[in-house]
Structures are given as structure tokens and as C-alpha cells.
Amino acid sequence: MTTRTAPTRFARGTVLGAATLTIMAAAIIAPSLPAMSDVHGAGVLVRLALTITSLAIAVSAPLSGVFADRIGRKPLLVGALVLYAVSGTAGFFIGDLTVLLASRAVLGLAVGGVMTAVSALVTDWFEGPRRAKFLGLQQAFASLGGVVFLPLAGVLAGVDWRAPFWLYSVAAVVALAAIVGLHDEPRPHIATAEKFTPPARAVGIYVLALVATLVFYMAPTQLPFLLAELHISPALIGVVIAGSTVTSAVGALLTPPGRPVAVSLALLGIGWLLAGTGTVAGVVAGLLVGGIGVGLVVPHLNVQLAGLAAPQHRGRVLSGLVAGIFLGQFLSPLVVAPLVALTGIAGAFAWTGVLTTLGAIAALVVKEKK
Numbered sequence: 618m619t620t621r622t623a624p625t626r627f628a629r630g631t632v633l634g635a636a637t638l639t640i641m642a643a644a645i646i647a648p649s650l651p652a653m654s655d656v657h658g659a660g661v662l663v664r665l666a667l668t669i670t671s672l673a674i675a676v677s678a679p680l681s682g683v684f685a686d687r688i689g690r691k692p693l694l695v696g697a698l699v700l701y702a703v704s705g706t707a708g709f710f711i712g713d714l715t716v717l718l719a720s721r722a723v724l725g726l727a728v729g730g731v732m733t734a735v736s737a738l739v740t741d742w743f744e745g746p747r748r749a750k751f752l753g754l755q756q757a758f759a760s761l762g763g764v765v766f767l768p769l770a771g772v773l774a775g776v777d778w779r780a781p782f783w784l785y786s787v788a789a790v791v792a793l794a795a796i797v798g799l800h801d802e803p804r805p806h807i808a809t810a811e812k813f814t815p816p817a818r819a820v821g822i823y824v825l826a827l828v829a830t831l832v833f834y835m836a837p838t839q840l841p842f843l844l845a846e847l848h849i850s851p852a853l854i855g856v857v858i859a860g861s862t863v864t865s866a867v868g869a870l871l872t873p874p875g876r877p878v879a880v881s882l883a884l885l886g887i888g889w890l891l892a893g894t895g896t897v898a899g900v901v902a903g904l905l906v907g908g909i910g911v912g913l914v915v916p917h918l919n920v921q922l923a924g925l926a927a928p929q930h931r932g933r934v935l936s937g938l939v940a941g942i943f944l945g946q947f948l949s950p951l952v953v954a955p956l957v958a959l960t961g962i963a964g965a966f967a968w969t970g971v972l973t974t975l976g977a978i979a980a981l982v983v984k985e986k987k
Contacts, residue, residue: 643671681732831906868911
């Protein structure tokens with residue numbers, strides 16, 4: 618067992634501040650995508666500038682979990698925040714698309730470390746209902762980061778498409794707070810040759826997170842282009858997409874329903890059916906509904922995984938959820954691209970909404986049988 622000490626208010630605030638930099642880290646440049654396409658003339662590669670960050674997070678998160686368990690949560694968090702600030706702001710100075718993609722991949726390494734360290738710290742600090750409550754608060758702050766940064770990114774993108782990259786510099790301030798305010802808990806001894814395999818139930822949770830995120834991430838990767846066709850400005854695009862993060866924060870703070878997975882998928886499916894109408898009103902309503910669904914389920918999955926892991930394995934088990942979420946983000950534009958080519962962006966949302974709603978019904982049926 619580890620020695621558990623109560624975190625100070627400053628420590629809790631620092632961790633929640635770090636959480637705001639995570640989920641929407643890649644999407645900060647979403648309002649810049651149309652202008653980036655005009656500059657570089659490569660639509661798919663420009664979309665990858667957003668999603669390659671997610672791939673790097675997915676690949677590196679398990680390594681971050683090992684680092685968190687062996688070296689400690691605080692060193693991982695501080696180092697990842699510094700790397701986040703450097704690699705994120707570098708995009709402002711880079712003119713070559715290939716080099717920009719490389720810098721975005723490095724940013725992904727940093728985000729994976731931040732997310733893993735934050736979740737591990739929270740599950741170290743708390744148990745039972747207090748853990749569930751703070752994990753919901755963590756998810757709410759992660760969503761609220763989008764509320765703050767996406768509209769601001771939209772305003773900055775209206776001035777210069779490169780300007781939103783400066784928003785990543787906020788991580789340097791959080792890193793200083795982490796150096797001052799966090800103290801590593803004593804870690805249990807782990808044998809160097811120890812092998813760890815996540816439980817089968819954990820793997821199922823990872824797959825669920827991947828699929829749900831793949832669907833949800835259609836918002837920042839596809840909607841800017843649909844809204845641009847409707848003559849919406851970059852600033853308003855940022856505000857519209859941020860709407861889903863507002864309701865995601867609300868969902869994270871709600872008491873989970875009896876069947877959170879089925880309810881979450883149902884809300885996401887209904888939301889995407891609304892977005893599939895192809896109107897501004899439908900898109901806004903759909904994002905608000907879908908955001909609640911995602912906000913409901915993520916803290917639930919974190920709680921489930923924390924309960925499956927011993928303290929010395931917790932970083933690795935939780936890092937798998939990070940990997941699943943961000944692999945879903947990376948795959949989203951690639952998987953959805955053929956559907957967009959066949960039906961258009963609005964049609965892709967409609968058909969995805971149908972499939973997700975059917976998935977919710979299937980989840981209910983499986984639960985009833987069990």
C-alpha cells in the first residue's frame with residue numbers, strides 16, 4: 618500500500634488546471650483548419666495536424682503509465698507540461714507542414730504524460746465516493762478548458778491562423794505551480810522485471826472509449842468545414858464547437874444514471890442526428906446534447922478502471938484509457954472520410970447518429986441479459 622496524505626487546496630487546483638490543457642489540446646487549432654488548407658493546399662494532411670497529436674498520445678500513454686508507476690507522478694507531470702508548452706507554441710514559428718506535423722506529434726507525447734499523471738494523482742489521493750466526485754470534477758475542468766480555449770482560438774484565428782498556437786504557453790505557468798505545490802506520494806516497490814497485463818474488463822473499457830471518442834471527435838475535425846460552408850466565421854466556429862465542451866462539463870458533474878454507457882451512447886447518437894440536419898441550429902443543438910453524453914461516461918470509466926488496479930499498477934491501467942480516447946481521436950477523420958465522400962459532412966453525422974443510437978440499444982439489451 619501507499620501512504621495516503623490529503624492534498625492541499627493549491628495542489629488540487631494545480632491538478633485541475635493541468636486537466637484543462639488535456640482533452641482539447643489538439644482541437645485548439647480547429648478554427649484555423651480552413652485557413653491552413655488555403656495555405657498548404659492539402660486537406661487531409663491539414664486535418665492530420667489536428668489528429669496526429671492524438672495518435673502520439675495514444676502510442677505514448679502506456680509508456681507514461683510505466684513512468685508514473687516507477688518514477689512518480691510529479692516528475693512526469695512537470696516534465697510533460699514543459700514539453701507541452703515548448704512543442705505547442707513551436708507551431709507559430711514553423712512554416713513547413715511536415716515539420717509542423719512532427720511538432721504536433723511531440724505535443725501528443727506531452728499531453729499523454731499530463732493526462733496519465735493527473736488521473737494517477739487523483740486516484741492516489743481519494744477513494745470511494747470522493748474519488749468518483751473528484752474524477753467528475755477533473756473531467757468537468759478538462760471540458761471547461763475547451764470552453765475557454767476554443768472560442769479564444771477562434772478569435773485569434775480570425776486575426777492570424779498561427780496565433781492560436783500561443784495558447785499552449787499556458788502550460789508553462791501550470792508547470793511552475795506543479796513544481797511548487799505538488800509532492801510525490803511514496804511509491805510501492807516494483808520489481809524491474811515485473812510484467813503487467815491489464816484485466817480483460819479493462820480492455821473492453823478501452824475499446825468503448827475508442828469508439829465513443831471516434832464518433833465525438835467528428836465535431837472538431839468535420840464541423841469547421843460544414844460551418845464554413847454556411848458562412849460562419851472562425852470565431853463563431855470556435856464558440857459553436859466549444860458548446861459541446863460546456864455540456865460535457867455539465868454531464869461530468871451529474872450523478873451517473875443507472876446505465877451510464879447506454880445513456881451516453883443514446884445522447885451522442887441523438888445529438889449527431891440533430892447535427893446531421895446540416896443547419897446551424899441543428900449543429901448547435903446536436904453538439905449540446907452529444908456533449909452531455911460524453912461528459913456522463915468518462916468519469917464512470919475512470920472510476921471503473923481505478924477499481925480494477927492495485928496502486929502500483931494504477932498508472933498503467935489508467936494510461937490505457939488515455940490511449941483509447943486519443944486513438945479514437947486520431948482515427949476519426951480517417952474512418953469517417955469515406956462516409957463524408959459518399960454522403961457529405963451532414964450525411965456522415967446523420968448516419969453516425971443512427972449507428973450510435975443502435976449501439977445504445979444494444980448496450981441496453983446486453984445489460985438486461987446479464
